[in-house]
Amino acid sequence: MQNSDRQEVIEDLLSKVDEGTPEVAQEIEQAHSLDDLALLLESLPVTDRVSFWEQLSPAIQLPVLAEMRADASEAIIRAVDEVRLHDLFAELDADTLLELQDVLTEPLLEEALGRMDTEQKQRYASAQQYADSEVGHWCDHQPLVVPAKTKVNVVLRLLRRVMPKYCDHVFVVDSRGVWVGAVPIHKLFGADGVLKISELVREQFPSLNAREDIYVSADKVASSEEVALPVLDDGGMLIGRLDLGTAYEMQAERAEAQIMATAGLDEDEDLFSPVMRSARNRALWLGINLMTAFLASWFIGLFEATLQQVVALAVLMPVVASMGGIAGSQTLTLIVRGLALGQISKSNLRPLLNKELQVGLLNGVLWAIVIGLIAGYWFNSWGLGMVIGAAIVANIISAALAGIFLPVILDKLKIDPALSGSVILTTVTDIVGFVAFLGLGTLFLL
Template sequence: MMSLDLLPDYIDKINHQFEAEQDIQALVTEIHEQVSDDQIAILLESFPLKLRLTLWQALSDEAQQNIFIVMKHESRELLLSTLEDEQCLPLLTKLDAVHLLELSESLNDRFIDYAVSNMNAKQRSLYKKSCDYALDEVGHWQNFTEIQLPQRLKLSAVKKVCSKKLPSFTEVIYIVDDNGVLIGEIPVNAIFKAESDQEYRDSIDTDVEYLLSNEDIADASEKLIDLDRSALPIIDENRCLTGRLDLPTAYRYKEQTLEAQLNQSGGLVEEEDLFGNVWQSSKNRAVWLGINLVTAFLASWFIGLFEATIQQVVALAVLMPVVASMGGISGSQTITLIIRGLALGQINDSNKKSIIAKELKVGAINGVLWAIVIGAITFIWFDNPLLSLTIFISILGNIVIASLSGVWVPWILNKFNIDPALSGSVVLTTVTDIFGFIVFLGLGSLLLL
């Protein structure tokens, strides 16, 4: 499998051949032989639509079907909106229930109905079963590759089943009664070690870790990862086995959540395509630019309160960006760490005080260090010890407050069910700017006038 580090080389080769109007079929074939479907999806998303479609048409039908599944939502929507129906429909003919569930967000009802109509009866039933659950429930994310065997089955028959190729991430076989109620599980290796029916039944563990089908998917994913299991069974309210949540699905959900938070922290929609629709991209970002503008005017209003001071001591106006910048950078470093910790479930009430104490110490150390450096530079520049003292105290105070705000802002937003990745940076910038300007200009009024 090719490393992602080599993708830039292929991007250069494709652009060169396209600009030279050379046939790229041979190059696309070479790429397909060496690159995974996931990486080809990333490669395609690196080109404007015209060239992307040329590359897409050069891929085989099978490759198109596989790559279509692993594309980002917006990239898939962009492709579907550009291709003719007769080119889109073949992409939907071999989808199973799990894949269609993953793709349903970027498919309209007409395409979903077509995909469902091309499923076999079993996959159609499984898809409808998963659709009964909300997007944030485990049942919506379950897969149906678990091996379940009736309790009454004899050891010889069980061994025969297990001797066949088992689904990936199968450590245990689930044992159910005639009504499909989960009774227990038995490790696959214990089945082959057993020499009698009684030894086999004695090896069945009835104390099974399981997930409820209506359980929150985020909590369930954390539970699975923490237990260091490859999969956990999912049961309904009647304890009937409905499917399982496997480790790749749990990690994929976490990765999607973290990527969404990263995009939202910059005011982007989830999985925005590099060459997505210009007007849609502008609309998505304009909202947060507007919010940022409001907070900027708020900070400017506070500065205006010290207009007389600034007019008399011009040096304060020169140095104001330094105060704001140092506070903003310090806060951004902390808030990035805290948002990641919240997303991974590493932060709760029990360790909150320890985190605050640690960030307070970090802020104090960096605050003293850079306050000394900036104070010394200010003294050399303006030859004014009171001005140096003013900026020393302001830098120290703003970095400490920024470090604390970097913890408290996302924590408070999270408590109110507001995504800290979406709004945390805007709130943090407002807090550090206003505090920094008030301290800096307030001290300037006291010490320099």
């Protein structure tokens, strides 16, 4: 659903809610995918969200909840009558339960598990052996799998009955379930029907370890030129697969998380989450920003006498800080993306540093000349123009250094650079910019 279409649907829904007329949930449900319905629900105030969700077909109510962000789905679960929820969760499958387990109450979780058949319980238990950051927790446990001794004509009959999405290979295992390899489906057509499937196995088919990070695994699938990769445990047992659709979803989820993290927010933050919860989530980073602001102010205070005598310095200080902050954020964004894609290593860090320093020097000199001429003409002081120009060069170069080293160091410390890098970078560029500008002003203008 395009943004403009979604806005029209939301406005239409809200008008119908306000007027008290019947909703058109079924019509919207038929016209849009689960993803679109989830985004639509997240765009509505909580009361209207619950009302619209209750009018969806019971068959898709839980799948839509599973597609929504945790905070948004939790708001619906808290608002819906508990008896209704118990009825809905009577036929919950393991995959949907895995998506919703963090927002369910313990009684609902236990009841859902109790009503599952043996196969679904085993599926859920298998996923719980792995952390939710590991691919073994999220992989599809129903790939197209056949034993190595299976004849080709038997596999072809199976294909007529079963064909999962994102499937162009048959996965082959031995009698114990240990991974043997994969056979391209197109090779089965025209092959001798009495051949064993193992005789057609493709060599060196890539695989994923179940303990591997889900986002790393998603990147591997996306770059593998395969539509799905097998997921193996430490003993080589096939436990499932990660397909291209899921891999792209994971990459999009990571990108959204990084965008939200730059503002100190969780990717599950609901657009209409309760005021107290939103305030609590944001208060921490406001407090951290306050401390860094006081630190920058303390450095400015060291030059109080200079500011009293050369007022122009106070007027121009934001220019120095702003130029350094923008230059640093450009480098920081580039490095964070490189780290996320696995492109940054010890071997290419030095050339990358040299390149960014050259870019910083070139831009620093260019904009130092421009800003120096403007400041000199504005305040009729070419000495002031030279001082701010030198400060601009120093700050942009230091911003390039900080933009490279901060995310690398934070990543080594297992701290998300997308979350805290921008806050620290701003502090560094503010302090370097102010000290350079006011220090040079003290030396040359007084």
